[in-house]
Amino acid sequence: MKVLVGVKRVIDYNVNIRVKADGTGVETENVRMSTNPFDEIALEEAVRLKEAGICSELVAVTVGDEASQETLRGALAMGADRAIRVHAEMPPQPLNVAALLAAIAREEAVDLVLLGKQAIDDDANQTGQMTAALLGWPQGTFASELTIEDGRARVAREIDGGQQTVELELPAVVTADLRLNEPRFVKLPAMMKAKKRPIEERTPEALGIDMRPRVERVEVSEPVPREAGVRVADVDELLHKLRNEAGVI
Amino acid sequence: MEREQIKMDVVIVGAGPSGLAAAIRLRQLAQDQGRDDLSVCVLEKGPEVGAHILSGAVIDPRSLDELIPDWRDLAAPLKTPAVDDHFLLLREHGSLRLPIPRSLQNQGNYVGSLGHLCRWLGEQAEALGVDIYPGFAAAEVLYDEQGSVRGVATADTGLQPDGTPGPQHEPGVEIVAGRTLLAEGCRGSLSQQVIAAYDLDRDADPQTYGIGIKEVWEVGAEVHRPGTVVHTVGWPLDSRTYGGGFLYHFDERRVSVGFVIGLDYANPNLSPYQEMQRFKTHPEIRRHLEGGRRLSYGARALVEGGLQSCPKLEFPGGMLVGDAAGLLNVARIKGTHTAMKSGMLAADAVFAHWANTSDSATTGVDRALVDSWIWPELKRARNIRPAFARWGLWGGLAYAAADTYLLGGRAPWTLAQHADHEQMQKQSDARPIEYPPPDGEITFPLLSSVHLSNTNHDENQPCHLRLRDSDVPIQVNLADFGAPETRYCPAGVYEIVDGHGGPRLQINAANCVHCKTCDIKDPTQNIQWVVPQGGEGPIYSEM
Numbered sequence: 001m002k003v004l005v006g007v008k009r010v011i012d013y014n015v016n017i018r019v020k021a022d023g024t025g026v027e028t029e030n031v032r033m034s035t036n037p038f039d040e041i042a043l044e045e046a047v048r049l050k051e052a053g054i055c056s057e058l059v060a061v062t063v064g065d066e067a068s069q070e071t072l073r074g075a076l077a078m079g080a081d082r083a084i085r086v087h088a089e090m091p092p093q094p095l096n097v098a099a100l101l102a103a104i105a106r107e108e109a110v111d112l113v114l115l116g117k118q119a120i121d122d123d124a125n126q127t128g129q130m131t132a133a134l135l136g137w138p139q140g141t142f143a144s145e146l147t148i149e150d151g152r153a154r155v156a157r158e159i160d161g162g163q164q165t166v167e168l169e170l171p172a173v174v175t176a177d178l179r180l181n182e183p184r185f186v187k188l189p190a191m192m193k194a195k196k197r198p199i200e201e202r203t204p205e206a207l208g209i210d211m212r213p214r215v216e217r218v219e220v221s222e223p224v225p226r227e228a229g230v231r232v233a234d235v236d237e238l239l240h241k242l243r244n245e246a247g248v249i
Numbered sequence: 250m251e252r253e254q255i256k257m258d259v260v261i262v263g264a265g266p267s268g269l270a271a272a273i274r275l276r277q278l279a280q281d282q283g284r285d286d287l288s289v290c291v292l293e294k295g296p297e298v299g300a301h302i303l304s305g306a307v308i309d310p311r312s313l314d315e316l317i318p319d320w321r322d323l324a325a326p327l328k329t330p331a332v333d334d335h336f337l338l339l340r341e342h343g344s345l346r347l348p349i350p351r352s353l354q355n356q357g358n359y360v361g362s363l364g365h366l367c368r369w370l371g372e373q374a375e376a377l378g379v380d381i382y383p384g385f386a387a388a389e390v391l392y393d394e395q396g397s398v399r400g401v402a403t404a405d406t407g408l409q410p411d412g413t414p415g416p417q418h419e420p421g422v423e424i425v426a427g428r429t430l431l432a433e434g435c436r437g438s439l440s441q442q443v444i445a446a447y448d449l450d451r452d453a454d455p456q457t458y459g460i461g462i463k464e465v466w467e468v469g470a471e472v473h474r475p476g477t478v479v480h481t482v483g484w485p486l487d488s489r490t491y492g493g494g495f496l497y498h499f500d501e502r503r504v505s506v507g508f509v510i511g512l513d514y515a516n517p518n519l520s521p522y523q524e525m526q527r528f529k530t531h532p533e534i535r536r537h538l539e540g541g542r543r544l545s546y547g548a549r550a551l552v553e554g555g556l557q558s559c560p561k562l563e564f565p566g567g568m569l570v571g572d573a574a575g576l577l578n579v580a581r582i583k584g585t586h587t588a589m590k591s592g593m594l595a596a597d598a599v600f601a602h603w604a605n606t607s608d609s610a611t612t613g614v615d616r617a618l619v620d621s622w623i624w625p626e627l628k629r630a631r632n633i634r635p636a637f638a639r640w641g642l643w644g645g646l647a648y649a650a651a652d653t654y655l656l657g658g659r660a661p662w663t664l665a666q667h668a669d670h671e672q673m674q675k676q677s678d679a680r681p682i683e684y685p686p687p688d689g690e691i692t693f694p695l696l697s698s699v700h701l702s703n704t705n706h707d708e709n710q711p712c713h714l715r716l717r718d719s720d721v722p723i724q725v726n727l728a729d730f731g732a733p734e735t736r737y738c739p740a741g742v743y744e745i746v747d748g749h750g751g752p753r754l755q756i757n758a759a760n761c762v763h764c765k766t767c768d769i770k771d772p773t774q775n776i777q778w779v780v781p782q783g784g785e786g787p788i789y790s791e792m
Contacts, residue, residue, distance in 0.1 A: 012296070014705040015788055018544065021467075030365065032297055032703070032788045185406035185782075188385050188422045189253050195380065 001148070001170070003046045003055045004110040005080065006101055007039040007062050009071040010121040019222045026121075026220060028090070035071050038116025040078075042176040044183040045146055046114050047079035054148050055112075057081050061104050063088045063097050069199055076194035077186045084200045088211060091121070096204075096211050098130030103207040105135060110171065112153065117142050117175040128175035138168040144179040252402060253422045257288045259599060260400055260426035262387040262439060264293035265302055266363065266585045267571025268432030269370040270316055271592030271599075276377035278600040287603065289379045290424065292403065294386035294763075296784040298371035301763055303463060303549040303792040304363035304585065305495055305505060307331050307355050307478055311622075312589035317373060326365035329499045331355035332476035337533055339484040339494075344533045347482075351653055352580040352630065355478050360499040362465075362791040363585060384784035390439050390446075391423060398566030400425040401439065406782045412711050428599045428612075429567035432592065435552045436765040438779050440573040449560035449569070455668035456558040456575055457634070459492070460766045462525040462548045462739050463507035464698075465791055468541035473502045480582070481534075485527045488642040490514045491634070494528045495582070496537055503544075503791065504537055509582075511553065512669040512737075512770050513638055516679045520736040521766075522548075523684035526692040535691055543693070546701040547792050548739035548764040553579045553634050554666045556627040562595070563614050570595045576623060580630035580649070587623050594621055629658025635666055673772050676731035699740045699760050703788035706759040706781050713781040714742065714756050714767060721775040722754035730772055737770050762787045 011017060011026070012034040018027040035043075049055035060075035061084045062068045072083035086100050105113050113135075118125035132139035140146075140155030144163070147154040153168045158177045168174075204211045232238045242249050259275055261268045272289050279287035295301035308327060313320050320327070334355050338345040371381055388404035401424055407417035431440045435458065444450055481494040491511030498504050508525035528534060552558070552575040559575050562568045570591045577584030598612035618624060632652050637645030652660055687693050706713070716722065726732050727745060732754070734743035740760045745752050763786045768778035 012703075012788060015703045015790075016701060030368070030790045032300060032790065034296070182417060184417055185419045186384075187253075187419055188382060188403055189255060191382060191385075192255070192380065 001049075001055050001112065002057045002059070002108065002110040003049060003112045003114055004101070004105050004108060005039070005043045005046045005058065005060050005075070006113070006115045006127070007043060007060055007071050007075050008036045008116070008119045009033050009062065009064055009068045010036045010119050013037060013120055019220050023219050023221060025217070033067070033070075035074050036116050036119045036121075038118060038120070038176055038178070040116075040183040041178065041180050042114040042116050043075055043078055043080070044181050045176060047184075048181065049148065050079060059084060059108055059110065061086065061101065063092050063100055065090050072199050073191070073194045074186060076197050077190040078184065082200065083197070084202055086202045086204060086207070088204065092211065093213050093215055094124045094126035095130055095214050096209065098127050098134055099209045100204060100207060101127070101131045102134040103209055104202070105131070105171075107207070112148070112170060113137075113173045115173065115175045117177050128173055132173035135171070135173065137172050139173045139175075140166050140168050141175045142177040143174050144177050146174060146180065252420050255422060255424050257290050257424055257426040258603060259287070259289045259428045259430065260424045261289065261291045261430040261432055262401055263432035263434060263437070263573070264291050264295075264298045264371055264381055264383065265367060265432055265434050265571060265588065266370065267573070267588035267592035268430065269367060269374050269592070270312065270589035271430055271432065271570055271596045272374045272379040273316060273370065273377060274593045274596035275600055276374070276379055278596065280377065282604065284604055285378070287600070291374070291379060291381045292385050292387045292401070292424070293381065293383040294780050294783055295383055295786060296788060297383045298381060299364035299368040299790075300383070300788045301786055302364040302367050303461070303547045303789060305463075305497060305507065305582065306361060306363040306585065307497060307583065308359050308361060308363065308366065309357070309581075309583055309586040310359060312586045312593065316589060316593060323373070324369075326369050327359040327361050329360045329475045331358045331360050331478050333474065333478065335477070335479040337479065337481045339481050339531050339533065341484050344531070350649065352633075353480055353582070360476060360478060360497045362499070364789050364792045366585075386780035386783040387439060388421060388780050390429075390442055391425065393566075396565065398429050398443065398564060400429055404780055404782050408711055408782070409709060410711055415709070427603060430570055430592075430595055430599070431567065431573050432570045433573045435550050435572040436768055436778075437573040440569055443564055443569070444560050447564040449564060450558075453560050454554060454557040454666040456552060456554040457638075457666045457669055458512040458769050459509045459551050459553050460512055460521050460548060460737070460739065460764065461507055461509045461551055462521055463505060463546070463792060464543055465545045466504045466506060466538050466541045466543050467502050468504050468537060470502060472537055472540070473504070474498050475500060479533075481528075482642060482646070484531065485524050486510070490516070490519070491637045491645070492524075494534065496534060498537075504541070506534065506538065509551070511638070512550070512766065513667060513672040515672050515674045516682065517673050517676050517730040517733040518679055518682045518736065520682070520684065522695055522698070522739045526687065527684060529691050530685070538691055543701065545789060545792065546698040547787055547789050548762055548766070550765045550769055551584070552577050555579055555634060556624070556631045557663055558666050559627070561615055562591070562618060563611055565610065568595050568612070568614050576627070578626055578630050580633040587626070590621060590623050591618065594618055632660055632662070632664045635664035638667065639664065670770055670772050670774055673730055673733065673770075675729050695741050699762070702740070702762050704740065704760060704762050704786055706761065706785045708759055710782055712756055712758045713779050714758050714761065715777040715779060717775050717777060721773055723752060725773055726771070726775075727752060734767055734771065734776070737766055739764060739766070743767070
C-alpha cells in the first residue's frame with residue numbers, strides 16, 4: 001500500500017504570533033518555523049504503518065517556497081521514502097492545496113492520503129475534506145485511531161460528545177487528530193542522511209492546477225486584549241460582582 | 250541501549266559567533282587548499298541557529314572583515330552604522346551627560362541583532378559545506394583511554410522525569426572527532442566540566458559575570474533614530490553595584506533596551522529583572538519607548554573577567570573558543586569580534602595540525618591568541634572591571650579615566666577578580682528593596698515577559714536544573730539569604746512554596762531561558778545547569 005502524507009511549514013507553536021503593522025498578515029520573517037504538529041502526527045502514523053509492513057512506500061509532500069524543503073528533510077528523517085515539493089508562493093489557500101494534493105495522489109496512485117486535521121497557522125480545517133471531495137474518495141477526519149485491513153480503513157473519529165467509528169473503502173483520505181499518536185524524536189544520524197537525499201520538485205502548472213486565490217483576505221488584526229482578572233475576598237463579594245458588575249446572575 | 254557513533258574531523262558545540270566563525274574558517278581553508286575532505290559539524294541546542302543568541306548589540310565588524318571581506322555585498326544583516334553615542338549618568342530625578350569614554354566610542358561599528366547575524370553566518374557556513382544540526386544538544390564530553398577529549402554525545406530524548414527511558418526514548422549519539430571545539434558561550438555546561446577536568450584555569454583569577462536582560466521594542470517612526478546608541482550608569486543601582494543600561498536604535502523601527510548587572514552584587518534582595526523594568530521608567534529611557542510595543546524579552550549571563558580570568562584555551566583533543574573562554578571586552582561591552590576572532594584562530598590552528606598530520610599534542614592556539622590583536626585589546630581593558638568592584642561607581646569611573654587616558658591601559662599592575670557567588674550578603678545585613686508595580690505600558694510582570702521569550706520545555710523529562718544537595722535551598726539559601734534564586738532568575742524558574750513539611754523550593758524548569766545565572770550566582774554553587782533534551786529553551790528571533 002502506498003501512502004501520501006502532506007506536511008506544512010508553519011510558525012512554531014511556541015512562538016507568539018505578531019500581526020504585521022499594516023494588517024496584511026502575520027509576521028513570518030525571522031520567525032521560527034516548524035512542521036505543523038498535526039501533520040507530524042499524520043506522518044508518525046504513516047511511519048508506523050510502514051513499520052507494521054502495511055505501507056510499502058511513504059511519500060511526503062509539501063506545498064510551499066524553498067524554505068519548505070526543511071519540512072521535507074524532517075519528514076525524510078522521520079521515515080518518509082520520498083519527498084515532493086510543489087512550488088507555491090506563501091501562503092497558499094486550502095482549495096489550491098487540496099487540488100494539488102489530489103493531483104499528486106492520482107499521479108502517484110496512492111491508496112491512502114494522510115493529513116493533519118488542520119494547520120495551526122490558519123486553523124482552516126478544510127484541506128483534508130476538500131482533497132477527498134476532489135478525488136471523490138471517502139474521508140475519515142479527526143482520526144484518533146486508524147486500522148487498515150483488507151483494503152479498508154477503520155477510523156475512530158473524535159466528535160462532539162464522544163467517538164464515532166467509520167469504515168472506509170480505500171483509496172481514502174484520513175486526517176489526524178491530537179490523540180492518534182505521539183510522534184517520535186528525530187534521530188541525528190537520520191537527519192544527517194536526510195540532508196543528502198533528493199527532493200523532487202513539481203510546479204502547479206505542470207500538474208495543471210490553477211493557483212489563483214479564491215478567497216480575498218480583507219484584514220488581519222490582533223484579538224482584543226482581555227481585561228485582567230481581579231481577586232475577590234470572599235463568596236459574598238463574588239456574588240455581588242457577578243450580580244452588579246458582570247450582570248450574569 | 251547502545252549509542253550510534255558518527256565520525257567527524259571537527260565537531261563544534263554551539264552555533265554562536267565563535268563556533269560559526271570557526272566552522273566557516275575551517276571550510277574556507279579546506280577549499281582553498283584542496284582538502285575538501287575535511288568534515289565539520291556544528292551542534293546547536295536551540296531549535297534553530299540564532300534562537301539562543303542574545304546580545305546588545307553594537308558590533309565591531311573587525312573579525313567579520315577578516316573572515317568574509319565582502320559581507321556587505323552578501324546581504325549580511327548589519328545595516329545600521331552606529332552614528333550617535335550617548336553616555337548618561339542617571340539620577341533618580343534627572344540625568345547628566347558624561348563625556349564618552351574611548352572604549353564606548355562606536356564609529357565604524359554596527360547596531361543590530363546578533364541573532365540575525367548568526368542566522369546569516371549559519372547560511373554562509375552551510376554554503377561552504379558545514380553541517381549544522383540545530384535541535385541537538387551536546388550533553389556529555391567523551392574521553393579516550395589517554396584522557397583526551399574524543400568528542401561529545403548528544404542528549405538522550407524521551408527520558409522520564411526520574412531518568413528512566415520512556416516510550417519515546419531515543420539514546421543520544423556519539424560524535425567522535427579529531428578536535429572538539431567548545432563554543433557554548435558564557436558558562437557553557439560542557440566547558441565548565443572541561444575547565445575543571447584539565448584545570449585550565451589554574452593560573453587564572455576566578456571568572457566574574459554579569460546578567461543582561463533585554464527587550465526589543467517596535468517604536469513609532471517619529472522617535473526612531475537608527476544608529477543611536479545610549480549607555481547609562483547610576484540609577485536605579487546604588488554606587489556599590491556594578492551595572493548599567495543600554496538602548497540601541499536599529500533597523501525596522503526596532504529598539505533594543507536592556508540592563509546589565511555584575512553578578513558580584515551583594516544585596517540578596519536585588520532583582521535584576523525589577524531593576525531592568527525600573528530602568529525603563531527613567532524619562533531619558535521612557536521617551537524612546539512610549540507609544541511603542543514590546544516584541545520580545547530574554548536574558549543571558551555574560552563573562553566580565555577579561556584577561557586575568559581567561560583559562561587556557563587548549564585541552565587534549567580540543568579547545569574553548571569565544572565566551573566559553575571568557576574573551577569579552579567588558580570595557581567596550583563587546584564580545585562578538587573577539588569571539589569570532591578566537592574561532593578563526595582555533596580554526597587556523599586545527600586546520601594546520603590536521604593538514605600536516607602533526608604528531609604534536611597541541612595546536613598552539615594559546616600562543617596564537619596571545620599573538621593576535623585580541624590580547625593587547627583585552628590587556629588594555631583588564632583593570633576597568635575590577636576597579637569598579639573595588640571602588641564602586643565613582644572610584645571606578647575615576648580609575649577608568651586615569652587608567653585609559655593617563656596610563657593608556659599600560660598600568661604596571663593587574664587588579665584581581667573575585668568569585669561572584671562569594672559576594673552575597675546575609676539577608677539580615679541587607680537593605681530591603683521595594684520595587685514599583687508594573688504599569689502595563691513600559692513595565693510588565695515577570696511572567697508576561699517570560700512568555701515573550703517563547704521558551705518551552707517538555708515537562709516530562711528529568712529537570713535540567715540539578716541540585717547538588719536538596720537541603721541547601723531551604724537550610725542555607727532561604728535561611729541565610731532569603732532565597733535569592735527567586736529574584737536573580739529572570740524567568741521565574743525558582744519559587745519557594747509552602748508544602749506540608751514547611752517551605753520547599755519548586756523549580757519551574759519549563760520557564761528557563763538558558764541564561765545560566767543560577768549556575769553562577771548560587772551562594773554555595775549548589776545549582777548545576779545542564780542541557781535539556783535538544784531543541785528546547787527560548788526561541789529568540791531578533792535578540
